[in-house]
Amino acid sequence: METSNDGPAGEGRGGPVAPVPLPGPAPAREAEGAGSEGAVAPAAVVVPPAGLSPSRAGDFMQCPLLYRFRVIDRLPEKPSEAATRGTLVHAVLERLFDAPAAERTAPRAKSLVPGQWDRLREARPELVELFADDADGERLTRWLSEAEQLVERWFTLEDPTRLEPAERELFVEAELDSGLRLRGIIDRVDVAPTGEVRIVDYKTGRAPRPEYAESALFQMKFYALVVWRLKRVVPRRLQLVYLGSGDVLTYDPVLADLERVERKLLALWEAIRRATETGDWRPRPTKLCGWCDHRAHCPEFGGTPPPYPLPVRAAEPDGDPQGRIGPD
Ligand code: SF4
Numbered sequence: 582m583e584t585s586n587d588g589p590a591g592e593g594r595g596g597p598v599a600p601v602p603l604p605g606p607a608p609a610r611e612a613e614g615a616g617s618e619g620a621v622a623p624a625a626v627v628v629p630p631a632g633l634s635p636s637r638a639g640d641f642m643q644c645p646l647l648y649r650f651r652v653i654d655r656l657p658e659k660p661s662e663a664a665t666r667g668t669l670v671h672a673v674l675e676r677l678f679d680a681p682a683a684e685r686t687a688p689r690a691k692s693l694v695p696g697q698w699d700r701l702r703e704a705r706p707e708l709v710e711l712f713a714d715d716a717d718g719e720r721l722t723r724w725l726s727e728a729e730q731l732v733e734r735w736f737t738l739e740d741p742t743r744l745e746p747a748e749r750e751l752f753v754e755a756e757l758d759s760g761l762r763l764r765g766i767i768d769r770v771d772v773a774p775t776g777e778v779r780i781v782d783y784k785t786g787r788a789p790r791p792e793y794a795e796s797a798l799f800q801m802k803f804y805a806l807v808v809w810r811l812k813r814v815v816p817r818r819l820q821l822v823y824l825g826s827g828d829v830l831t832y833d834p835v836l837a838d839l840e841r842v843e844r845k846l847l848a849l850w851e852a853i854r855r856a857t858e859t860g861d862w863r864p865r866p867t868k869l870c871g872w873c874d875h876r877a878h879c880p881e882f883g884g885t886p887p888p889y890p891l892p893v894r895a896a897e898p899d900g901d902p903q904g905r906i907g908p909d
Contacts, residue, residue: 627653627857627889627890628857629853629854629857629858630652630850630853630854630857631760631761631762632754632761632762632763632764633761633762633763633764633846633849633850633853634763634764634765635765635799635800635803635804636765636800637651637652638799638803638846638849639799639800640652641849641852641853642849643865643867643869644864644865644866644867644869644870644873645852645853645856645862645863645864645865646862646863646864646865646875646879646886647864647873647875648853648856648862649856649862649886650875650878650886653857653862653889653890654886654887656874656875656878656887658874658875659710659874660705660707660708660710660711661711662711662724663785663786665701665708665711666724666727666728666731666785667784667785667786668701669694669697669698669701669728670728670731670732670783670785670824671750671768671783671785672697672700672701673690673693673694673697673728673732674690674732674735674768674783675749675750675768676693676697677689677690677693677741678741678744678745678746678749682741682742682743682744682745683742685741685742686736686742687732687733687736690732690733690735690736691729691732691733693732694725694728694729694732695725698725698728712724731785731824731825732824734824734827735783735822735824737827738822738824738827738828738829739822739829744771745771746769746770746771747770747771747772747778748767748769748770749768749769749770750766750767750768751766751767751769751770752764752765752766753765753766753767753804753807753808753811754807755806755807755810755811756810757810757843757846757847759847759850761846761847761850763803763806763807763810763846764807765800765803765804765807767780767781767782767804767808768781768782768783769781769782769783770808773817776814777816777817777818778808778812778814778816778817779816779817779818779819779820780801780804780805780808780816780818780819780820781820781821781822782800782801782804782820782821782822783822783824784821784822784823784824784825785824785825786823786825786826787823787825787826787828788821788823788825788826788828788830789830794830797821797830798819798821798830798832799842801819801820801821801832802819802832802834802838802839802842803842803846804816804819805819805834805838805839805842806839806842806843806846809836809839815834815835815836815839816834817833818831818832818833819831819832819833819834860889862886862889864879864880864881866881870882
């Protein structure tokens with residue numbers, strides 16, 4: 582594994598990368614870190630999940646009870662400024678590629694911020710809550726300016742005038758032999774003239790310390806596994822672009838990495854299935870509890886979870902009765 586700021590593969594060596602289509606339209610992105618996906622609990626019935634996204638897999642690994650609150654109980658979560666800013670920045674970076682290559686400049690990207698914010702608010706009226714108490718608009722102005730700074734920093738890490746993404750905000754889904762469906766939204770897919778695939782994900786936070794890099798790469802290996810399953814191509818490079826700290830984390834996977842991730846996901850899926858059937862969703866407190874919206878329902882904080890719906894019924898053929906998926 583390598584951490585670098587040396588620019589992506591395919592730039593500066595092979596010139597701009599050429600578009601090669603991958604399957605699937607891109608649905609609207611949800612805020613980073615707070616989405617909805619997986620099994621739904623209609624009335625008093627629980628359906629074991631048949632699908633996993635990186636976010637929900639990450640939830641279960643962080644805390645099984647958090648997974649339950651989000652996927653089974655579907656408890657509402659308040660929009661946060663940080664997550665919404667992430668969604669806004671992603672939208673701007675995605676839309677910028679609509680412009681001809683030479684016009685993909687930092688000023689142009691920054692000019693997209695207000696319009697994309699209007700669009701986002703229209704699509705998700707609940708976001709109005711975020712600045713409801715900001716009578717003089719000062720907080721909103723600062724927040725928009727922070728979004729602009731993140732967008733501007735991207736230009737120090739990548740050069741969009743030399744990129745022609747094959748896909749942006751690409752919804753991918755693949756079914757493993759076991760029946761488990763893996764789903765997610767890939768921020769950007771670049772395909773070099775040689776056919777080499779690079780998967781890129783933007784993060785508006787800071788790069789993790791080296792000891793946490795492996796867990797940051799889990800999501801990327803998840804996507805690489807899905808692409809491999811769909812296209813029988815092992816992506817040449819996985820690239821995380823951290824706009825918060827101005828770092829780029831890259832990893833060049835091999836097939837053994839993807840097989841390892843597949844085994845891990847199958848074990849995780851089995852653990853989720855067992856918890857669904859037994860109702861044993863254990864809380865796993867960590868310092869991340871400070872960001873958890875569900876402390877009022879969590880026994881670790883003196884709360885009581887909602888009654889667990891029973892009985893369990895078999896998973897639906899598509900494993901996702903509402904067809905909903907999680908965010909990145
Ligand atoms: S507060 Fe912590 S332990 Fe409780 S559900 Fe949230 S993440 Fe899990």
